[in-house]
Amino acid sequence: MTSSLVIQPVMEPVIQPVMEPVHRSGALLDQLARRARLRAESELAPLGLRQRHLVALTVLRCSGGSTQQALSSTLMMDGTNIVGLLNELEAEQLIERRRSPQDRRRHVVELTAKGLERLGQAECALAVAENEVFGTLDDAQRETLYTLLLQAVNGEGSRAEALRE
Amino acid sequence: MTSSLVIQPVMEPVIQPVMEPVHRSGALLDQLARRARLRAESELAPLGLRQRHLVALTVLRCSGGSTQQALSSTLMMDGTNIVGLLNELEAEQLIERRRSPQDRRRHVVELTAKGLERLGQAECALAVAENEVFGTLDDAQRETLYTLLLQAVNGEGSRAEALRE
DNA sequence: TAAGTCGTTTGTGTAAGGCAATCCATTTAT
DNA sequence: ATAAATGGATTGCCTTACACAAACGACTTA
The missing domain is CATH 1.10.10.10 (Winged helix-like DNA-binding domain superfamily/Winged helix DNA-binding domain)
Incomplete structure (x- = not known):
């Protein structure tokens, strides 16, 4: 009797197999890269x-x-x-x-x-610079970050190269 | 009798508690950000x-x-x-x-x-642009990448803010 | 009342990077 | 063999993103 307004969610969300992540990493990536770069330049200058x-x-x-x-x-x-x-x-x-x-x-x-x-x-x-920039990541996290970045970078590049060579 | 040249690694590496990762993510970060930015700009222009x-x-x-x-x-x-x-x-x-x-x-x-x-x-x-840039990462990997970036970015910024406010 | 602070405006300088034209050396197609 | 295409180098021009400095108005604090 109390069921008039409430729409039953009966298994409905299951229909979409994978909830596409709404998160866009571009902005974060850009900003983190900026910080890393600014910080790095001063170490690289010498x-x-x-x-x-x-x-x-x-x-x-x-x-x-x-x-x-x-x-x-x-x-x-x-x-x-x-x-x-x-x-x-x-x-x-x-x-x-x-x-x-x-x-x-x-x-x-x-x-x-x-x-x-x-x-x-x-x-x-x-090392010093990156310790500051990635300060809130522990070593394991930094390593997975590195791995992910590497994988992403290599992917894009090698597709073009694969066609060429 | 065959043991003269081989130095036994008996538990030796255990002495150093954490192997500091030699990997520097700065360059990768920079380059991936560049790709993402270039790709993104064309989608953002409209x-x-x-x-x-x-x-x-x-x-x-x-x-x-x-x-x-x-x-x-x-x-x-x-x-x-x-x-x-x-x-x-x-x-x-x-x-x-x-x-x-x-x-x-x-x-x-x-x-x-x-x-x-x-x-x-x-x-x-x-979405389209990032699908290309992060093409080699599956959804789970993209999500952890996002999380790591977020954590890193927030860390740096909030330290300064913590002092201020 | 004086001094410091937040934001704004203007102006100047620099560095990154795209784009186009031209040239040379070399390769490939005719 | 000659012509066309390609990889690279050089030059010049232009745009954009920034940093930095100076001066100003509004406001706050000493």
Whole structure:
């Protein structure tokens, strides 16, 4: 008798198999990245690096050599800017451009020993900064965050590469 | 008799209680944020928004009203630029500046109903973009990523706020 | 009443980065 | 073999996002 106004939810939500998460991570991602970058730049300055360099070096270490086009695509940056970025890194002998034997128009960009070392120094110097930025995450959480970021980053990039090579 | 060269690892690694993770997330974070931003901007353009606006709106919704100083601190952006950003949002009536009753020098910035709605539309429009950017993450992973980002972002910001208020 | 504070406006400077044109070396197609 | 296409480099121009400084009005606090 008391049932006139109340609509019965009888198993109704079960119909939608997966509740699409409403959360958009973009804004958070942007903001956290901003904090990390601002904080990082001050640690990187003594090493003569900026974040953009670090990103490039990281990508290069991870991929173990890459053509400039590939870099342009994974960094999502215009080719001309890649040239400038690489020029800066090459001027400090952190990277090397070698002509590809297969196609001598191409440059294969690789980390030098010095570059690898510098990158290591940078990461070491960044420990402090990241401890502040990720202060509220414990080590396990930081690790899963790292894993997720890595997986997301590699996914996008490799789809384009898969088509190409 | 075959034991001369091999050093026994007998329980040795147990001595260091926690292996500090060598992974630096900064570069990955930066790059993923860049991808997300580039991808997002094209979806946001029809709504007359850019990512900076979205971040501000998101922060405002989350905090439910904030003083401009607080915004300046959580967004880590110069006060004068906050003014400009808010001017743009106010021009579209997405936010409102009210003078604080406690201290009439201060502006309390709040989302309007229209602002809340627009933010919702934006997030809805961003579903496609984020599906691409986070394509390799399943729903559960995206959710934990979101949670981690949220936790990290809130941590940093609230430390400063805790001191202030 | 004086000094400090919040927000606003204006103006200046810098760095990141896109886009287009031009050039060279090389490869591929005809 | 000659023409067309491609990878990269260089130059120049333009936009945007910021930071920073100075000056002002409104307000609060000492």
